[in-house]
Amino acid sequence: MENTQDILLERFLRYVKTWTESNTENADKGIQPSSPMQTDFAKELEKELKSIGITDIFVSEHAYVCARLPATKGYENFPSVGFLAHMDTVDEVTGKNVNPQIFKNYDGSVLNIGNGIVLDPEKDKHLAESVGQTIITTDGTTLLGADDKAGIAAIMTALENIIKNDIPHGQIEVIFSPDEETGHGMDKVPTEWIQSKQCYTLDGGHIGELEAECFTAYKSEVTFTGVSTHTGTARPNMVNSITMLSAFVNFLPQTESPETTDGYQGFYAPMQISGGIEQSQLIIFNRDFTMEKMQRRLDNIDIFAKAIEAKFPGGKVDVKHTKQYVNMKEKLDQNPLVVEKLTEAVKNLGITPIFSPIRGGTDGSRLTEMGIPTPNVFTGGHNFHSRSEWASLEQMDAASKTVIELVKLWSKA
Secondary structure (H helix, E strand, C coil), X not given: CCCCHHHHHHXXXXXXXXXXXXXXXXXXXXXXXXXXXXXXXXXHHHHHHHHCCCCEEEECCCCCEEEEECCCCCCCCCCCEEEEEECCECCCXXXXXXXXXXXXXXXXXXXXXXXXXXXXXXXXXXXXXXXXXXXXXXXXCCCCCHHHHHHHHHHHHHHHHHHHXXXXXXXXXXXXXXXXXXXCCCCCCCCCCCCCCCEEEECCCCCCEEECXXXXXXXXXXXXXXXXXXXXXXXXXXXXXXXXXXHHHHHCCHHHCHHHCCCCCCEEEEEEEEECCCEEEEEEEEEECCHHHHHHHHHHHHHHHHHHHHHCCCCEEEEEEEEEECCCHHHHHCCHHHHHHHHHHHHHCCCCCEECCECCCCHHHHHHHCCCCCCEECCCEECCCCCCCEEEHHHHHHHHHHHHXXXXXXXXX
């Protein structure tokens, strides 16, 4: 098979320079795609899929790019397999005007990439393990967008390789989705189109990292209603909703926050505040690995709300809990072949599989919940959602080869 790293790099750089930032506020209102740039990118991906030889493609009204490569003649009875990646980048850090930098044959030194951002291999073990590789970074002013354009590039390049090299295969399906970063990536996916009974997301990190379990996730919207009066004559009638909110946040255990937990530890994450004296709102992301532990968190938030009402007479606290996604482990355990094939594919490439829980979620988490088991595959991207985000070309290439190997394995008797 030809060396496709140059093609992969060109493709990845082109993708990350395309602004596709999603808008969580719009997505929460049911607007999808949440930003028009995602539709524009979807149309570009549609053109590219056609250019590499795929004809069965459509872009839905909600900007899902759906493509199907028919089975090779004689391979029609093998299972169809699907691959997913998302088009949007997170709106917490800008993804506009990305200016990627390339460090070929990385020598293990500290990288001062700009804007005061430093990548230090002594503090980043994955960077230290990537000596000799081609490292792509930002210029320190934006995120990179490897999450998840590395996944899109890997899938697109794998498809091109399969077609160019006449690799025999069963049916292959691909979905490039909008709004994954908002938690709404699978809200309007055209499930009736999907024929594959097993899929894989390419939305992971370091080479070899595979994920078959993830957080269970709930969002809590906590609304504080106070009593507004003139500040000069506030005593004793004013009840300041901002003060209520602040006291509520202090109830959240600091030892159970994102910055103090790892591994299988869950957390409460205050994400956003808004409002004024009369009314304010707090958004909390609750994360844990079992529903039992999650229920404890939700119950605690309800208890904290009652405690705030007791502490601030005349004030009112309303809580709304919304499920975002659930741990995919149980359903993947019921379909072990999907993960077994993934493990075999990685080993066939000489890569050591490393299973760890996703401290987050993917479109695959949601798709698994819908009944299509979908574990997650590495892409070579690192430090997602930050200005220090970086990617390894060689690891991205390994992800692309993993897609091809999975196609081969699902096309064997």
